[in-house]
Amino acid sequence: MGDFRVHILGCGSALPTMQHYPTAQVVELRDKLFVVDCGEGAQRQLRRQRLDFGRIVGVFISHLHGDHCYGLYGLLSTMGMLGRRRVLPVYGPRGIDKFLAPFIEESRSYLGYDIEVHVVDDRTSSVCYEDRSVTVTTLPLEHRTPCTGYLFREKVTERHIDRASCDFYGVPRSYYTALREGADFTTDEGKVIPCERLTRQGKTPRSYAYCSDTAYLPSLGPLLRDVSLLYHEATFLSDRLARAKETAHSTAEQAARIAQAAGVERLVIGHYSARYIDTQPLLEEAQAIFPETVAADEGMILEL
Amino acid sequence: MGDFRVHILGCGSALPTMQHYPTAQVVELRDKLFVVDCGEGAQRQLRRQRLDFGRIVGVFISHLHGDHCYGLYGLLSTMGMLGRRRVLPVYGPRGIDKFLAPFIEESRSYLGYDIEVHVVDDRTSSVCYEDRSVTVTTLPLEHRTPCTGYLFREKVTERHIDRASCDFYGVPRSYYTALREGADFTTDEGKVIPCERLTRQGKTPRSYAYCSDTAYLPSLGPLLRDVSLLYHEATFLSDRLARAKETAHSTAEQAARIAQAAGVERLVIGHYSARYIDTQPLLEEAQAIFPETVAADEGMILEL
Structure with missing residues (x-):
């Protein structure tokens, strides 16, 4: 079990304010950083x-509204200047390829690393990224343009x-790795000792x-079953339900x-409309229904 | 004579730092704002x-390196959200059209105003913008990509x-406007009274x-003759002349x-390399040769 935390880089929405940056987050899992949305x-x-740019292993864009992606050109460009050589995968819904094409074409000669664009499925939930320790699954959202959320789930952890007990049954040290991964052990006498x-x-x-x-979008419920931490946008208070x-x-x-x-387990809200200078009323509205809620703020770190 | 001042929005260079924003300025002339470069x-x-987004009458981009133009998409997009309807001219060297094309195409259906792209001549000095009170002239610069400076010059002011004296010669009030613009006056007796x-x-x-x-670029000298205020980049100290x-x-x-x-009359330096956390040594190096120098900083307002 290593570190697993979320860093809030920005939790505002489209209109620039002095309170918030547009939406961007970093999911930190052990030695890896995943950038999730990338507002200006x-x-x-x-x-x-x-946060060390060199630890970024991928970028995940939810949709192509400016407040979620206009910081991408600058970030990609800076990673080149900082000497990145490793391929960078960028995930996003339909349109991400078109959005990145001019940058990729323009920077090809000097960027120093390759960008691998992955158009993800924004209509169903499916695994778009996987490594030894985590899977990332898309979450189909409903917005005015193709839009997808992302679910980061640690893989089943080692036992x-x-x-x-191992000494009692005479399990050699060399077999510990197999045990941690769930294998049973067979003694010299042929007796099977269950892993448990x-x-x-x-x-x-x-x-x-x-x-x-x-x-x-109530249909999200089953996809979010038992997650440790949910970030869900809360752009408005209920008195602006029609506007929402x-x-x-x-x-x-x-x-x-x-x-x-x-x-x-816990909820963090964000993507506040520029009309709310104080986010306390938004927080209170959410907490009245779901007490384990916090309101995102720039610089906030949420430990999982 | 109305207001004429320069607002420094950002005076850093390509690598992001906590000290500076990438390059962007606003030239304010009476009721008009001209955005000059537009870093993230x-x-x-x-x-x-x-500064009121509604007063922006034009954007002038020097070149297409990210630290001078990656804030443009966001600015243009926000101006639309704020209800702009008036055409916005954007000036820049070769490549500005290609840089803006994807944004213009993508936003055409919802932006609410037209963007008029002007590819300026970056090889010679020529007038690219003119209105009742000011002319903007390009200044050919030497960089790794087509690059142009801009000279904002007030038109000759009214007399x-x-x-x-007017009462003595019997000049009617209705003729004052002509006088202010430099016309001579002819009396009823046919005598010409010179404007002076x-x-x-x-x-x-x-x-x-x-x-x-x-x-x-010493060839800039004659183009900058007697300007009231010169902003000139000063990325490095002299000990990095080779790198410059x-x-x-x-x-x-x-x-x-x-x-x-x-x-x-005065010099303001900027575009500091990220290596300089303190700009004082850069300022002192410039002042040793040209005492009327100041070092740009975010939020600085330079009155002309």
Whole structure:
């Protein structure tokens, strides 16, 4: 079990304000950083939060509205200047390829690394990224343009060795790796000792779901079942429900209802409309339904 | 004579730092704002400095390196959200059309106003914009990509009416406008009274020259003759002269030499390399040659 945390780089929406940067986050999992959305100023915020550009293994864009992707050209360009050589995969819904094409073409001669564009499925939930420790699954959202959330789920964690029990059955050290991965052990006499008797269960795998931007979408519930932390946009207060519907956004109350229905452990709201200088009313509206809610703010770090 | 001032939105260079934003400025002339370069975060800085997006009459881009133009998509997009309907002209060297094409195409259906792209001549000095009160002239610079500076020059200001003299010669009030513009007056007896006897000269027209990015370019001297304020990039200290040459940038000393040779009134330096956390040494290097130098900083307002 290594580090698993979310860094909020920006949690505002389209109109620039002095309170917030447009949407951008970093999911940190052990030694890897995953950039999730990349509004204008994301690279500045990365630097401010002392996150090492060299640890970025991928970028995940939810949709192509400017407040979620206009920081991408700058970030990609800076990574080149900082000497990146490793391929960088960028994930996003239909249109991400067209959005990146001019940058890729223009920078080909000097960028120093390749960008691998992955157009993900924004209509169904499917795995778009996988490595030894995590899978990333798309979450179909409903917005005015193709839009997808992302679910980061740790893989089942290794089991813990029960030393006393292993010594009792004469399990050699060289077999510990197999045990941790769930294998049973066969003694010299041919007796099978089940893994459960030689190990204890590892920690429950943690998960983080990112849902921005979206209209109220109860069908998300089953996809978000039991996640450790859910980020859900809460652009408006309930008194602007009509405006939320019209713009395909959610209210703080709706975000809380999704969290409640899915039975998530914790909720973090963000993507505040520029009209809210103080986010406390949004937080209170959500907490009235789902108490385990916090309001995102630039620089916030959420440990999983 | 109305207001004429320069607002520094950003004076850093390519690598993001906590000290500076990438390059962007606003030239304010009476009721008009001209955006000069538009690095990432320019729209945030406009808001921070309480500059009204609705007063922007044009955008002037020096070249297409990201630290001078990656804030443009966000600014253009926000101007649409704020309800702009008036055509916006954007000036820039070869490539500006290609850079803006994807944005213009993508946003055509919802932006709400037209963007008029003007590819300026980056090889010679020529007028690219003109209105009742100002002309903007390109300044050919030498960089690794087509690059142009801009010279904002007030038009010759109106002459001041000498009331006593006008009354003496019986000049009717209705003729004052013609007098202010320099016309002579003919009396009922057919005698010509020269304008100089009826008016006094108006104030000397003010001018602002923007030169970023460029290698040391002494040929700029005659183009900058007597300007009121010169912004000249000073990316490095003289101890990195080789690096300045290699990257087609200038040292603080070189910026000062250009100011000195052109006989400008004042110099403001900027576009500091990320290696300089403190800009004082750059300022001192320039002041040793040209004492009337200041070092740009975010939020600085330079009155002309």
